[in-house]
Amino acid sequence: MTQQHCAFCDGPIGSESRKTVEHFRPKSQFPELAFAWDNLFPCCDVCQSIKREQYDEALLKPDALDYIFHHYFTVNYHTGEIEPSPHADATAQHRAKITLGLYGLNAPERKTMRLREWQFYSYDPNQHIDDFNYRYFLE
Ligand SMILES: [Zn+2]
Numbered sequence: 196m197t198q199q200h201c202a203f204c205d206g207p208i209g210s211e212s213r214k215t216v217e218h219f220r221p222k223s224q225f226p227e228l229a230f231a232w233d234n235l236f237p238c239c240d241v242c243q244s245i246k247r248e249q250y251d252e253a254l255l256k257p258d259a260l261d262y263i264f265h266h267y268f269t270v271n272y273h274t275g276e277i278e279p280s281p282h283a284d285a286t287a288q289h290r291a292k293i294t295l296g297l298y299g300l301n302a303p304e305r306k307t308m309r310l311r312e313w314q315f316y317s318y319d320p321n322q323h324i325d326d327f328n329y330r331y332f333l334e
Pocket of ligand 1: 203242
């Protein structure tokens, strides 16, 4: 479903990061969900090691039907930081902030990697770039 990408940071898993299964609601707090399919997500070991057993009801669930990236977040292409969208309401901004924090999505090395990818794509002036994530529609 995520095509070998982490469900939380969207980074490739398996090549640079150990593949893990993340319990969105941690087993320690929700043992009844330890084997519930909709609680399990492919995850990189970086996200999993940062989040550990933390959970907050405001956390955005990657497969939620109303989870559309740009409704909650914006990317600062000068710093590589993902930020809560200034166009989102206060609840959505809070949820974005919680999600960024619990998965460490703005850790310094992650911002650097985003900037590197952005520079790679923006280097070619003939390359068409938009912000739609086509990966989920590829087979
Ligand atoms: Zn990750």
